[in-house]
Amino acid sequence: MIRQEQQNRISGSGALLKNLLARRPARGADLKPAGRPDQKKQMMALLRALTYLSAYKRDVIGASIFLILVSTASLVVPQLFRYAIDTGIGQRQKAAIVVAVGVIFLVATARAVFAFLQSYLAERVSQSIGEDLRVSLYSHIHQLSYTFSNTVHSGQILTRMTGDVDQVRAFVGGGVIRLSGAMILFLACFVLLIQLNWKLALITFATLPASFFLLMRIGRKVGPLFGRIQQAVGKLSIIMQEDLAGMRVIRAFCREAFELDRFKSVNREWLRNNNLFLHHYTNNFPFALFFANVATLVIIGYGGWESIAGRLTIGELVAFYSYLSFLHYTTILISFVTTYILGAASASTRVFEILDTPLDVRESPDAFELPAISGQVEFKDVRFRYPGSRAETLKGINFTIEPGQLVALVGPTGSGKSTFINLIPRLHDVSSGAVMIDGSDVREVTLSSLRGQIGVVLQESLLFSGSMRENIAYGKPNALDEEIETAARAAQAHDFITKLPGGYDSLVEAGGANLSGGQRQRIAIARAILIEPRLLILDDSTSAVDSVTEIGIQESLDHLMREDGRTVFVIAHRISTIRDADLILLLSEGRILSQGTHETLLRESPLYYDILGSQVTDFAGDQLSGGPATQTGVTT
């Protein structure tokens, strides 16, 4: 019975995860077993990642040169030992020994310095590439419209910007340099061994294909696993991110066990893939080493034979043996790096997927600075459709408002109000038609001159970790303390802020957890006030404004709306706001159903009457009695 229940839980969580995945844009890379076209695509992505090296030519070249120097020095040392043994000991020349030992030490010191410089430069390249990728990802996601953040889980973006970037940079920065170094060393060894004794060399090399075959097999088997392991890690962090944000709900509904199971099942997936990796790895790697050792055996056996026959000196045999260990080393290194190629390739695919998401809101190349606006706004046959959706969210919106007007947007849930206001600061672009401010199409002006003049109070305003001061100054980071305080006063936030132990320097906890909903709202209002916008967009709906208790917010909102001739768009449910609007736009299913003043709409639109519901009756009552009692109904 209990087991059954557990299984249900697990399969339930499995479904949830599948869904998590289904929304990933990187669907192909994640769910399909790595098929050929996929692998090709991934390799292209990896090659593209390699082009990032070109910005650091000097470091790359430097690191490669030092790597070659290190290898050369490494190859010289056995020669010197051979010289010391053969010439010094064999021919009893003490001077030769002293010289050889001295040179060996010098070469070793030089090698150490080169090695240090090589590692340092390689790491610098790797870090620089990581930095480049992260900064371009960061700036790219900041320019993508709201559609993007609405559809892609922020946890996915986070994993791509952390784990995936790390994989790419480790390979492109360090791995490639090491790989090319190892190959050079390998070739050099090959040449030297042939020079030393070509017969012995050829026989030795005959043993290599077996090692290489095994090592390549690891790479082939293990590559796709790396992708899956990384993907499981990504899922783990998405679960954690979501659960940490929704912890209160989890606890309130006692779903800790469910969440833990969900996490455990992904963790098991991670473990299973790692064990698979281990399986392939241990089935091949030790035997690759074995075949490499067989080469040693061949050298000693055949070399010994040759030596007995007098065709090889013992010194040559020892030197040969030393080079062979380099050969081992490089073989292992090459295989090690190639193992990671596929992991890096799938990581770079995921990284470029974000970078390649086209910017739908893009500044036009000849965009001009929008001069200080007066606040006239015009919508010309504006249509909007979310990418991937068939139906238009806005279906031909037309209206003009003059500077200083207060426009109320009214409509049922899902009628397109939020989309509507998002078009004004170009958080989205219209699909057709145009949004004009003071006669300029918003698409023809620079984003910063446009957004800089528009103040927005959003639904669910997000507070950032940092001080109260920083949060208010979010839209104007260099604001003076006095300005911040004035804005806070206007938003009625000053009093509660100064009551906090740290005043304006008090820290905001994660998501504003140490503030009440009303307090968060006031900070958001202060934010908008601070930038002194000519055009204000207000999503009134989250504010607890109609409450018996949060009167202050209502006052500060009213203050904000009516102050010095601002043009205001407000999504409103409060009759008190709507009543005073210069223009009311009644939205329904993406169209302006009717527009006008409160009185006209009340008369002409049944939907309007319906939406305002009880407020209208109460309001009518208010008109009749003129007393506060009936106004108590004004509480949407």
Added chain:
Amino acid sequence: MSAAPQRVSGIEYLSRIGQDRALNERVIARRLLSELLPYRSQVITVLALNVVSALCQAGTPWLISQAIDRHVVSGNRSGLAGIMVVLLAVYLLEALITRSQMLRIMAIGYRVLASFRERLFERYLRLPMKYLNQSRIGDLISRAISDVSSLNSIFTQSIAFLPGYLLSLAGTLIAMIILSPPLALASFLVIPLMRLSDAYFAREARRAFRNIHHETGEVTAKLEEDIKGLREAQAFNRIETNIHRFRNSILKYRTANLQAVNVTAASAPTFDILSTLGTAIVVGFGAYLVITDSLTIGVLAAFFIYAQQFYRPIQLLSQVRTQVQSSLAASERIYSVLDERCEPEDPPDAIRLEEVRGDIEFDDVTFAYDPGTPVLRNISFKLKQGQVVALVGQTGAGKTTIANLIPRFYQPQEGSVRVDGLDLRDVQAKSLRAHIAVVPQEPFLFSGTIEENIGYGREGSTREEIMEAARQAGAHDFIEALPKGYETQLSERGKPLSQGQRQMISIARAIVANPRILILDEAMGTLDSRTEMFIQGALDQLLKDRTSIIIAHRLSTVRNADLVLVIENGRLVESGTHDELVEQRGIYFDLFRRQFRDPQPGQGGRAGEVPN
């Protein structure tokens, strides 16, 4: 924000108090090792296998030296062939043993990592809300992902090979001494230097890696927050500023990494110099001995191989030690979370609440999030089962805190909260919460289908129950209108539903839970009146026969409540029904009056009489 608040994270705290780093290192290292205890028999097997493979490794040069010295020099071909056969067998044995020990130790390592992640996540689920609120999500994720990952090397590499290194070191040492004591002594000359540089690099590495892990957490935290705040960044024209600040924090991260590579990149070459110096000394001195005829060439050749084998494990050991520093620094961050005190545990004899009537009593409750600054002071009130209480008061007065004490999200410092006469300290938190549902002001939905989100309210709820709840919450119609209906995928936090729709789902979730006690943080502002009327009906359903605590924003709620509690600065200043409070003409009346533009005394009283 870049002038990021420097919260006291566990690691900083550790570094403040942990003056004695060496001691600290030993303590943490021991603790990490203790993670292997559940696998001790496996670990012992691995160590035993290690002995064999170390013997193999030490034996092969000896065999080779035998081959060269005895058979090549004397021209004994069959002897040479014999040794070759033995060598082949030894190599094969070595491969098999390597396979078997790798398989074991690495599998253990992965399990330990998985267990760390699981324990961390479990801890996150149980840590006090206060702790979680003061941490940044990205940093907590970074601890469980990136810090745990960096333990990988200690389990999969270091511990696995450590005994092997030590053994081959010992084996080589013995062989060297047997072969030629004077040469062996000569090759030991560089060891003190190696020890010195090892100690230096380990210390520097520890510092550098601490810094890296810290900066990784910082960058992740910043990223996590900024990705969520993309919309704000665009609306407030913050893109340039944000990019600039992000660059700065990446720069710090990069600097930390380069500082670490300064240490790690220098340590290996330094050892390289020293070991080459050692080998050179062997060759020089050995050559002298051969020339003076006190050593054969074969012995020197063998010794030469041994000398290289001798320094390698020393070098590797030091590399391991450097690697281990990264793991130790990471495990400090992991253990600092694991050592955090959890939410108050249930007492061992805690009562399991099977049935709850729903009587609630606050008895002289005083509560502070931070010791010394009480948020609630001496709150007392009683609720009978099925009653509705409305909490009223200014923003920040403590209404939410009162609500939070009922599911025991927090425990009062003084006084007690009772449900059905039982002090909440004496009951199992889980069994208590099973009878409580919460509708938060800002609905939090999970990514997943709508069905899963509503079903979240109660484990094992059926499709029918879910649909019925959605119907009651007025959400059924809009859900059915979606192309995929209840199977519609929501992204994080319920995107792309509108705020009002999320609210309805959140209410449906509470209805599914079928609680005895309901805590409702009203947020009716998000809905248009039409929708709201649906919901009002649904809420009336929901409130029926349940004890409800409502953080009230709507006057109609307050008017209908059985009891209104007026909270001011953490104190209960007035209580009674709406009508009583209006009659009192006290603070409530004042609040109530300020809501309306032209207060006329006397008319407030009529408010309650207006039919709604």
